[in-house]
Amino acid sequence: MRILKSRGARMATAAVAATLVVTACGSDRDKGGDEGKGKDDTFVFAGAGDPASLDPALASDGETFRVTRQAFEALIEHEPGGSKMVGGLAEKWSSNPEGTVWTFNLRQGVKFHDGEAFNAAAVCANYDYWFNWKGTYQNSAVSYYWQTIMGGFAKNEDKETPKANYKSCTAKDENTAVIEVNEPSAQLPGGFSLQALAIHSPKSLKTFASQEATAKDDAITYPKYSQEAGALAGTGPYKYKSWNKGNKEVTLERFDDYWGEKAKVKNLVFRTIDTEEGRRDALRAGDIDGYDLVSPADVKTLEGEGFQVPTRDVFNLLYVGMSQGKNPALKKPEVRKAIAHALDRENLVKTQLPEGAKVATQFMPDTIAGHTDKVAKYEHSTEKAKSLLKDAGEENLKIEFCYPTEVTRPYMPNPQDLFELMKNDLEKAGIKVTPKPLKWNPDYTDATEAGACALHMLGWTGDFNDGFNFIGTWFAAKSKQWGFDDKKLFEAVNAGSKEGDPAARVAAYEAANVALMDYVPGVPISSSPPAIAFGKNVNPPKVSPLTQENFAEVSFK
Template sequence: MRILKNRAVRAATATLVAVVVAAGCSSERGKDDEGNKSKDTFVFAAPGDPAALDPALASDGETFRVTRQSFEALLKHESGGSDLTGALAEKWDSNDKGTVWTFDLRKNVKFHDGEPFNAEAVCANYDHWFNWTGSYQSSAVSYYWQSTLGGFKKNEDKEAPKANYKSCTAKDENTAVIEVNEPSANLPGGFSLQALAIHSPKAIKEYEKQDAKAKGDAITYPKYSQEAGTLAGTGPYEITGWNKGNKEVSLKRFDGYWGKKGGVEKLVFRTIDTEDGRRQALQAGDIDGYDLVAPADVDTLEKEGFQVPTRDVFNVLYLGMAQGKHKALKKPEVRQAIAHAVDRENLVKTQLPEGGKVATQFMPETVEGYSDKVKKYEFDTAKAKKLLSGAGETGLKIEFCYPTEVTRPYMPAPQDIFESVKSDLDKAGIKVTPKPLKWAPDYTDAVEAGSCALHMLGWTGDFNDGFNFIGTWFAGYDKQWGFKNEKVFDAVNAGSKEADPAARTKAYEKANEVIMDYLPGLPLTSSPPAIAFAKDVNPPEVSPLTQENFGEVTFK
């Protein structure tokens, strides 16, 4: 779903992929020799391509959707929920300070290349990431390592944060001990991240022979990450091909998997970048499921007999205000006027699936640290006009960027949401100049650079900790927002190194109150993204974190 210079946008821009020749797989997966639908292959349509097949190099949900089927981290979230549970580690604990983490590992686990999984393999991965050099230190390549465990053994990138990772020790074959320099709100949740999933040490030796290249956020990924063959995880499926021409990644069941075997023999992830295209493909029987169902399509599909489960809310969409781009936004009265001008209840009613909510702060109520005491900004056009007049900004003109060619879990129909917000601002006397930009790289680059006075963006949480939301944007100066306010920064960071969970949650609650008093931008909505499946599919448990395990899929 950005503790760096701009955490919220780094994850989006990491989807820029250089042209690399990759191994192919047929676009007719899911058909038998006579053209009939085969029951050994599950075809799922996603709204975007993965960036790489090595999750450590990525920060986008479409990459992780694929790699999650093939790679496992030490921890994971329970099926269909947000509580942490064991994955490659059966048990884990930490010292009182939260600086020493001990993992009791599963036994008799094999990597796809036949290598054994053990504590030395865990440490080989963590030390591999810690020792990255050159372009691997670019935040566009190693975003999640940096946001979770800091910088590297020797920082070469001037923007790289101070290293918090200290060491990994194989105490014995089945016990790994990871030490950090300071307690962090990102742990233990960070140990569940796909970007920190465990790879075969044999494969890592091959990875280290290849370089990544990065210029700003434009990335040329190493060849091994762009094709099947070298990569090896421990998951229920192994990646067998990536046909970029047909926009498909194919996987086959790994019969040596330590846990419950995958329910189908093959998985195919196919990119269909429009909502209508995905719906029509499902209706035609060309695919077995797809993500990010348009709210208007839910009833239609259900009446036709398709299954359309809705995930629980675990995201937030916001209206960003770049104070460095437009001087009027530096005035709190102007930011407050914009907040009062937007009818967020109408957004929920007209733009979101059933279960959508107005966002009162920069995290949903399902996240620990949510506060009931934040300052509210009710819809009031007259009050908005009065605030603008008092600030000397009657007739305010402002540019408003919005993304095209994209659908996000928190933003199902960007242009429709933009038009609704624009209409509200017009009624309050704010003259909006629309600026549509292609999602990647134009929109994400512009937002990151602080070039969009008003813009829409959001976040789906990686794990249930408040810092994973508010720390993404407000832990320090960020060009996207263009403000410096130590009271906000200090409040956000107060809980980030607090080892006691209860005290940490209290600190986040206070931080939310400080943020909404300052009002750097306007939280708009939290959306329960819908996912659709064919009539003959037994679907997986749907995840509020969009972390579905497609090994749970079977056909009826």
């Protein structure tokens, strides 16, 4: 899942705010809250960052999707605790041999939170609504996933917007929707499982259409409906109740007309506590019932105290990105390779990442078909890095390195600590590093997306199990984040995306990985298994390698 997108120019808030929030909200919960919510009917989970939007179609980050996933459902879902695709709002799906016509046999008797009926017409209303987005909605920071899966729009307003692959959606009958695309794609059917393509009530869409996202310079203002509970209505086991931004809390309540198994706990609260220490202490104090992104150093300690700390399977990648548009020196391959040699990735994995983490040699984890041992390796060598910088005439290289604050990610447990170690590695090789800390959401995500950071740390947790979901995410086409235009490399990355034969597709991904690591657009650092913690009295949900936990499964012992 992408960690970018959401515009704005708000400055970082003080880290102590997280502690204040925990203290204030904890006392209310212990007393049953201001609406009589007792401990057994309210589950509080702490994330590391605020959601960007309550509308998943406008988002691309995990903190947002953690919340929206409880209220919205897509045509296809993933099995609990795994990456196998299973029926969602569509009980079954199929395609023609070319992979251009997708038929969905929909569930019957499904209702939206606002009482509207779910049917094929509702599916088509959503897809046609997204396809006809205009203005700021065509900004990749707003419509990243639509553009990734379906290309552009009915009328592209920017020459850099990809060509539309979406062709049409037809309600063949009440319970059969047919979606056609112009060309086969490795993004399908996986793309139909994304939260960004989850289905909204047709009544909601009418409200959405009357409101606009706006942009000024790099700042995007999201439409009002997406920033508060009210108009948004999905089909999920929970529905939105409120978003208290002052207390950094989103509250959902059980949807009693849900088509499937009802949520076991009535009220679900997502609270932002932006430090791992704050989340850990809140769990110990009983102020929350679970939290994500447990520090590797805390796993055994918490388990020893009786807390439950399951570890997800590896399905992510941490990397150092390079923006050639920001710093011209990065256009020189010797400089990019020097940076790769300078970074001591073994030390980063050993000292900063959880048990089971591995040094990454390419831009996908070794659990994905397409990973290959044939890529060029860049062993840690300060002397080799110095030599390459000398060859490039960049012995006095100065470079800005952005890193995020007030956040922890599944692939990046302690961003500042990771940054300090990498800064030290680079400076040993003679590279003068200028630190640039930025608040995660929206400042850091916006800056990296816009290519405003010469070096930056980012990562990715896969959306579905296909190699293109990793390498295609970054390198299928020119982007501001990376700032280079190499058609031959893009062709290598895209070669497997339209290949129908599974073996040929994997071979194409392997060749693409070789080409990418010869070019070195950035430095893959690691893949690691992130842990998630729950209270002693909690029956937790099945943990997902895709970080797609379903909190309707949660109950108290």
